[in-house]
Each structure stands twice: as structure tokens, then as C-alpha cells.
Amino acid sequence: MLAFITSLRHPRNSKDYARVERLLLETLRSVTNQTSEEFVVIVVGNRAPSFPLPERVHFVKVDFRAPAPKTVRVSRSPFIRDKGTKIGVGLIAAREFSPDYVMIFDADDFVHRDLAAFTAQNPGQNGWVVKDGWMYSGARSALREQPNFNRTCGTCFVIPYEAYGVPDELDVHATREQVRVAYGERLSKIIGAHKHAAEWYAAHDRPLQPLPFRGAVYHVDNGENHSANVMTGRARPLNAELSAEFGIRRRHGRLLTLWACYASDPMRRVMTPFQPVVDNLKRVYRAVRQTVRRIT
Structure with a gap:
């Protein structure tokens, strides 16, 4: 089984929490679009989503304080600590489902529909890294190939559950400090951050394989990215094939999409x-x- 785990920023740390929820709903439609039923989705946050959760999606509430003042941009350390401890709780919550692998994903990205099937067909592996993926602008309904994907987007690793060293002594009601101490350096190296995680795994005798297909989409131009990245220049329109593979719904009609992509x-x-x-x-x-x- 593959456990998809994500975290939501604190409502006070968002300029528009309704938008955060809309993006989450779009992402959950993508994640739950799997071709295999061998998956579970866990969302961790301070406030339960206002919409009914799709099947196989479980929400875990935490009472962690907001990591920064109310702004869309926060310094990196509080972001890593907030995301890392929430994902740490999500890993604890996943324990009851006995997953073989985990994919940590950002709550505004999209994933390929064959991920759960792929992991089910490949047991006992060290894990995979998405080296090549897509960048998607929802504002433009435009896509672009994204090399070095794991340097850009956190939705990029499929890792065995046991590699995270989930502490047996903690449950989902643990405090942020208890979670931080229990996971140690893994919190900042591989749970709350992603840019150098592949090197960390290799240094700890777990070299990762490149995922043999473009497994994820980095969603930009949505107003809630911590990195505030945008897509400039010309790009390709979202087509029916990629829409089906990643569960992305085009926001504009064909003519407006072509204009947004090629102008x-x-x-x-x-x-x-x-x-x-x-x-x-x-x-x-x-x-x-x-x-x-x-x-x-």
C-alpha cells in the first residue's frame, strides 16, 4: 500500500485560506484518481477542510501554533519545522494502515494516477525520486517539462515507510516538540525539506532510483506557494491525456488557454x-x- 501524506499551513499563515482549501480539493481529486485501490491519503492541519473528504482520505487535526506572522511568505526554518512536524504526525497516523511506501506531497500539486499501482508491483525497493516532472500554471492552464524536479518541488519522493523511523512511542496527539525530538535530523533533512534529501538517503545506504515516468506536477501561479514561483514564457496547453493522467481540470476554454500559453x-x-x-x-x-x- 502507498500512503500519500500532506500538511496544511496554519490558517493564520495564509492570506486566503479559502483558496488553500480550493487548491487542496483539486489536489485530492488528483491523488485519489489512482488506478489501484492500494493507497490511503492523510491530511494534517490545524483546521478540518470545510468540504466532504473524498473516499480514502483521512484528516488529522493538530493544535500546533502558527509558525510565522500572517503572510504568504515565511522564512524557511519555521516552514520546515511546521511542515516537518505535521508530516511527522501524518506518518504516525499512517501506521495503522501498514503502508509499504510513502509519498509526501504538497497540498497544491498533482500526482500521476499510476503511482499506487507502480508501488504495488515493485515491493521491497529502496525508493524512487521524481527526476523529471511537469510544472503547471493553473492561471494559464499551461504545462512545461521540469527537469531536476526534486530540486524544485517537494512532491518528488516515494520512500519505504520504515525509512522514516516512525517512533513507536508517539501517537497523533504528540506535541510539536515531542515530534521534533523523536524524528531528530530526519525532520529537517527528509521530512520537512526535499532539495538535498536524495543525497541524504544515499549517504544512509539508501540510494534511490529515478521514477521511470513523470510522476508529479508542480503547481505554480496559485497565490499560495511558499516559493512564490511563477511560469513565464511560452508553454504547452493542458491536453486531454495529461489531464486524465494527473486529474487536472482545465480552468479556461480552448481559445483562452491557447492565448495564455503562446502569447x-x-x-x-x-x-x-x-x-x-x-x-x-x-x-x-x-x-x-x-x-x-x-x-x-
């Missing part, structure tokens, strides 16, 4: 102020269409 950056900046008008017109059109359908 130059200056031209897109000129059009940006008009985007709310376009969105409102789309909502009015959909409402009128639904009304006509009900009448006829």
Missing part, C-alpha cells in the same frame, strides 16, 4: 486587468446556459 509575456500582462471581466462573462454564460436547459 508573449508583455501581451499577457496587457490582458491581465481584463481577466476578471472575462471570468464574469464566463459565469454569466454558464448560468444562462443552465437556465435554458432547465426550461427546455
